[in-house]
Amino acid sequence: MPRVAILAGSKSDIPVLEPCLQTLSDLGIGHELHVMSAHRTPAKVQQFAASAADEGFEVIIAAAGMAAHLPGVIAAWTPLPVIGLPIGKPGMSGLDALLAIAQMPPGVPVACMAVNGAKNAALYAAAILALKHPTVSEALEVYRRKQAEG
Amino acid sequence: MPRVAILAGSKSDIPVLEPCLQTLSDLGIGHELHVMSAHRTPAKVQQFAASAADEGFEVIIAAAGMAAHLPGVIAAWTPLPVIGLPIGKPGMSGLDALLAIAQMPPGVPVACMAVNGAKNAALYAAAILALKHPTVSEALEVYRRKQAEG
Amino acid sequence: MPRVAILAGSKSDIPVLEPCLQTLSDLGIGHELHVMSAHRTPAKVQQFAASAADEGFEVIIAAAGMAAHLPGVIAAWTPLPVIGLPIGKPGMSGLDALLAIAQMPPGVPVACMAVNGAKNAALYAAAILALKHPTVSEALEVYRRKQAEG
Amino acid sequence: MPRVAILAGSKSDIPVLEPCLQTLSDLGIGHELHVMSAHRTPAKVQQFAASAADEGFEVIIAAAGMAAHLPGVIAAWTPLPVIGLPIGKPGMSGLDALLAIAQMPPGVPVACMAVNGAKNAALYAAAILALKHPTVSEALEVYRRKQAEG
Amino acid sequence: MPRVAILAGSKSDIPVLEPCLQTLSDLGIGHELHVMSAHRTPAKVQQFAASAADEGFEVIIAAAGMAAHLPGVIAAWTPLPVIGLPIGKPGMSGLDALLAIAQMPPGVPVACMAVNGAKNAALYAAAILALKHPTVSEALEVYRRKQAEG
Amino acid sequence: MPRVAILAGSKSDIPVLEPCLQTLSDLGIGHELHVMSAHRTPAKVQQFAASAADEGFEVIIAAAGMAAHLPGVIAAWTPLPVIGLPIGKPGMSGLDALLAIAQMPPGVPVACMAVNGAKNAALYAAAILALKHPTVSEALEVYRRKQAEG
Amino acid sequence: MPRVAILAGSKSDIPVLEPCLQTLSDLGIGHELHVMSAHRTPAKVQQFAASAADEGFEVIIAAAGMAAHLPGVIAAWTPLPVIGLPIGKPGMSGLDALLAIAQMPPGVPVACMAVNGAKNAALYAAAILALKHPTVSEALEVYRRKQAEG
Amino acid sequence: MPRVAILAGSKSDIPVLEPCLQTLSDLGIGHELHVMSAHRTPAKVQQFAASAADEGFEVIIAAAGMAAHLPGVIAAWTPLPVIGLPIGKPGMSGLDALLAIAQMPPGVPVACMAVNGAKNAALYAAAILALKHPTVSEALEVYRRKQAEG
Secondary structure (H helix, E strand, O other): OOEEEEEEOOHHHHHHHHHHHHHHHHOOOEEEEEEOOOOOOHHHHHHHHHHHOOOOOOEEEEEEEOOOOHHHHHHHHOOOOEEEEEEOOOOOOOHHHHHHHHOOOOOOOOEEOOOOOHHHHHHHHHHHHHOOOHHHHHHHHHHHHHHHHO | OOEEEEEEOOHHHHHHHHHHHHHHHHOOOEEEEEEOOOOOOHHHHHHHHHHHOOOOOOEEEEEEEOOOOHHHHHHHHOOOOEEEEEEOOOOOOOHHHHHHHHOOOOOOOOEEOOOOOHHHHHHHHHHHHHOOOHHHHHHHHHHHHHHHHO | OOEEEEEEOOHHHHHHHHHHHHHHHHOOOEEEEEEOOOOOOHHHHHHHHHHHOOOOOOEEEEEEEOOOOHHHHHHHHOOOOEEEEEEOOOOOOOHHHHHHHHOOOOOOOOEEOOOOOHHHHHHHHHHHHHOOOHHHHHHHHHHHHHHHHO | OOEEEEEEOOHHHHHHHHHHHHHHHHOOOEEEEEEOOOOOOHHHHHHHHHHHOOOOOOEEEEEEEOOOOHHHHHHHHOOOOEEEEEEOOOOOOOHHHHHHHHOOOOOOOOEEOOOOOHHHHHHHHHHHHHOOOHHHHHHHHHHHHHHHHO | OOEEEEEEOOHHHHHHHHHHHHHHHHOOOEEEEEEOOOOOOHHHHHHHHHHHOOOOOOEEEEEEEOOOOHHHHHHHHOOOOEEEEEEOOOOOOOHHHHHHHHOOOOOOOOEEOOOOOHHHHHHHHHHHHHOOOHHHHHHHHHHHHHHHHO | OOEEEEEEOOHHHHHHHHHHHHHHHHOOOEEEEEEOOOOOOHHHHHHHHHHHOOOOOOEEEEEEEOOOOHHHHHHHHOOOOEEEEEEOOOOOOOHHHHHHHHOOOOOOOOEEOOOOOHHHHHHHHHHHHHOOOHHHHHHHHHHHHHHHHO | OOEEEEEEOOHHHHHHHHHHHHHHHHOOOEEEEEEOOOOOOHHHHHHHHHHHOOOOOOEEEEEEEOOOOHHHHHHHHOOOOEEEEEEOOOOOOOHHHHHHHHOOOOOOOOEEOOOOOHHHHHHHHHHHHHOOOHHHHHHHHHHHHHHHHO | OOEEEEEEOOHHHHHHHHHHHHHHHHOOOEEEEEEOOOOOOHHHHHHHHHHHOOOOOOEEEEEEEOOOOHHHHHHHHOOOOEEEEEEOOOOOOOHHHHHHHHOOOOOOOOEEOOOOOHHHHHHHHHHHHHOOOHHHHHHHHHHHHHHHHO
C-alpha cells in the first residue's frame, strides 16, 4: 500500500488537516501524521526528511503557517515530491504562508496548495501515486466521478 | 521514456519556459510544448486534457499569466498531476497568476510553483516521475548532488 | 421576457447571491439559478455555456470564490456578456477571486463586480438588457430614481 | 450603426487605449474618444454622462488610473452600461485603479476589466451590443472564430 | 463659529463617524452631518459641494467605503479642503477605500486619514481651522496638552 | 505672505518634490525646502517642528519613503496641519510609505497624499491657506479654472 | 542582572505583550513595561530613549500598531538595539505596522518581529543579551532544549 | 575583534550586500562572507549554523530572496542572534522575502531588516556587538554622530 507522510508544523495545525486525513483514508492511501517544526525541532525534521524515502514514504505533505519553512526544509533533504499546505493564522490571512511556500527558489520545488486547502493536498498526493499504483488510480477515478455527479 | 506535456497560455510565455525545457532535457525526460489558451481556444484545451493520459503523458506543466486559468482547466479534465506555473506580466507582478493557480477550490488540485519558476516546474515533474521511473530517479539524484556541490 | 442565467460555483455561494436574485425579480427580469463548478463539473459548465445563447439567455452572471475560474470558463464558451461576481472566502478576503475574475487575458472579457457585490451584478445585467428591452429600461429608470430619492 | 463612447481620464492614457480603438474599428462599431477628468473637469464629465444616452451612445468605456473615479462617476449619471478600464501607473502597478473600479458600492455597478486590458474593453462592449445588433453579433462571432483558430 | 460639513457615503457609516462628531463638539467646532452617495445621489453631492463654501463651511470631511469616490467627487466641485475618511467594510479591510482616497490624481487633492480614523479626521479639521480661528487654536492646544499628559 | 515648509527625508527625494515647489511658486505661496531625517537627524526634526509655528510657517509638507516616519514625527511636535507625501522607492512601490503615513493612530493626524503626488501636496496646502489668505484663495480659483479649461 | 525596556504604544497593546513579559521572566531577564506614544507623548519617548542606555537598559522592545512609529523613533535617539513588534489592529491585519517597522531607511535599523510575535521579541532580546551575560546564555540554552524536546 | 558571519542565499545576492560589507569594515568589525542555500545546500547551512558560535562568530547576517528560508533555518540551529535581510527579486518586489523572514513562528526569532536594507543589517549587528565590545560602541557612536551631522 502506498504511504504518505503528513507533517504539521505545530499541534494547532492538526484540525485544519482533518479533511486531508479523511480523504487519504477514503482513497485507501496509507498515511502517518507527525508534528515537527522546522524551527523548534530542526534535527527531527532533518532526520525525518532524509530517511523518508527509505522508510517507504512516496509523497510528503507538509503544513505550516506564518513563515512556513517546513515544506521547503523537507524538500531540501529529500528527493520525494513535497506538497506544501499554507495554514492561515490570524494576522496575515495566510498570504505569508502562501508566499513562503510557493516562492521557492530555483533548484528545490514544493507544490503549493491553497491556504487551508487540506483536501486538495490529499488529492494531489493521490494524483501522484496514481501514476504508479493502479488501486489509487481507480479510487481517484471513482472519487472524481462521484464528485462530478454530486 | 516518461513524457511530460508543457502547455503555454500564449506564445509570449515561451521564453519564460526555456529553463523548464532545458532541465527536462538534462534529466532525460521526454516533453512536448504546446500553446493553447483556456479562454481563446477552450476546445483545444479540453481535448488535449481529456486525452493526455491516453496519449501517454504522465505529468502536465501548464504556464499562464494574469487570471491564469489554464492549469485549473486542464486539471478539471484530467486525473494526471498538473503543475501550474504563474507567469509575471507587467501590471500585477504575477501575484494575480499566483493566486489564480494556488487558490484552487476543494476537489481539483494544482501544484503551484513560484512566479516564473520554470526550472522548478521541471524538477517537480521529475520528482513525481522518479517514483515510477528509476532512470529519472537516478538522473534527479545526480542533478541534486551536483547542485549541492556547485 | 429577458432571461438571465445565474451560476454559483458551489452551493455555499447561494446565500451571497440572494440580493442578486431579489433585484432581478424586482426589475421583472427572468432568471434561473444553477450550481456548477468549473473544476468539479467541467462538462456541465461547458454544455451550459455553449448552449446558453440558444436556450434564450441573454446575460450570464457567474459567482465563484478562491481561484474563481467559473466566469472565465463560461466566457470562453459563449459570446454572451458574462458578469463575474467574486465571492470572499475566509483566508484571502476575496482578493484572490477578484484578481482571478478581473485580470482576464486579452481576447475573452468578463465584467468584474465588487467582492460579494451581488446586487450590482443584477443591476449590471439590467443595464445591458435595457438597451434592447424597453420594459427593463423603464424598470431600471424607476429603480434608480427611487434609489436617488431614498 | 451602434456607437460607443471611450473616455480617457487624461491624455497620457490614450496610448494604452489604442487596442480598444482598433478592436472596435475591426468589429465595425462606431466610437468616439474624449478626454475628461472626474476631478479636473467634473462639469464636462457630468454633462457628457447625463446626455450620453440621448446622444445615441449605447455603451461607455471609461479608462482611468490611480484613484480612477471616472467610470464610477459616469455610471452615477447614466443608465447605460459602463465598462471601467484601470490604467496602471508607476507606483502602485494598477492595483489602486483596479480596486477603485471593481469595488463599486451597491446600487451603481461598473464592469471592471484587467489593468490596461484595452482590447477586452472593446470586446465586452461588442458582447453587449451583439444582443441587439445582428451585425455586431456576426462580427464578434467571426472575431472569436479567428481567434480560436489563430 | 467655524463650521465643518461631515458627509457619510451611506447610513451604515454613521457609527464609525461617532468619534469624529464627539471630537468636533469637544473642540467647540460647529458641524453638520449629511448622508449622500457619490453614486446613488450624484446630484445631491454636486449641489452640496458646489455651494458648501457659500453656505459657510470651511472644511469638509467625507467618509466612504469600498471604491470610496465621495471625497474625490466633493473635492472636484469645491475649493475647500476635503478630508477623506476610508471606511473598512468586510471583504477588503479598507485597503480599497484607502487607495481610492489617497491615490487622487494630480490637480485635485484629498487628505487621506487612516481606515476608520474618525477622531483624526476631526483633529485635522481642527488643525486647519486653528490657523484662522483663535478659539479653535486654543481648544486644540488644550486638547493636545491633555492628550500628552494622559 | 503665507509660508509653507517643505521637508524631505533625504536628498534623493528632492527631484520628486519639484512639482510641489513649482506649484507653490505659481500660486504665490512662500516656501522653504529643508532636508532632515526623522531617524538620522531626530534633534533637527524636533527643533524644526517645535518652532515651526513661531517661525511663521502655517503648513508643513513632509515627504519620505519606506517606513516614512517624518510626517508623523513632525505632527507629534507641532499643532500645524501636516501634509504627508509618500515617496515610492524601488522594492515596495511606495505602499510601505503610503501606509506609514495614512495609518496614523488616533490623536495625531497627518494628511496623506498619493505616492509621489507632489503637485497635490502643494494644492492641498493652498486649499488650507485659502481659508485665511484671500490672495491664495484667488490664485487657487484661477488655477482650478485654468485646469478645468485646459 | 541584564535589563530590557518594553514600550507599548498604547495601553490596548499590553495584552498582546503578555507572552513577552512571561518569557523574559522565565529567562531571568529583568524588564520594565512603559506605555508611551511616539505621536501623543513625543517628549516622553525622546527622553526615555535618550537616557535608556544610561539607565542601564541594554535592549529595548517597542510595540506599536498602525503607522507604528514607536520603534523607529526610539531607535533614532538611542544606540541600543531596538526590537520592533508590530501589533495587528482590525482594518489592516498588521501589514501596515509590519511595513512601518521593517522598512526602516538606511542609517537607523530596527529588528522587526512577526505581527503580534511577542514571545519572539523576548527571545531575540535574550539572544542579544546572551552574548554578554552567561546566565542568559545558559537560560536560553535550556529554554531551546526544552522547546526542541517538547 | 568581534566577528560577524554574512551568508548569501545565492551568488546573485552579493552585489546587494556590498553596503553591508563596507559598513562593517568602516566600523572595524571582522566579517566573513559565505554563499550557501537553505534549499540547495542544506547540509552546509546546518553545519555552518551549528558551529558558528564555536567558530567565534557573535552575530549572523543572512540574506535571501523569494521564499527566503535561509535566516530562519540558520536561527533554528544556533543560539546566536540572526539578522535576516530580504532580497527583492523581480516578480514580487521583495514582499515575499520580507514576510518569509519577518513572520517567524513563536520560539525561534529572526530580526528582519528592510528589503535590500544591507547597510542597516551591518548597523544592527554593530548595535548588538556594541553592548559587549567597547571599540564597536565607540565606532558606532562616531558613525551615528557623523550621520546626524552630514
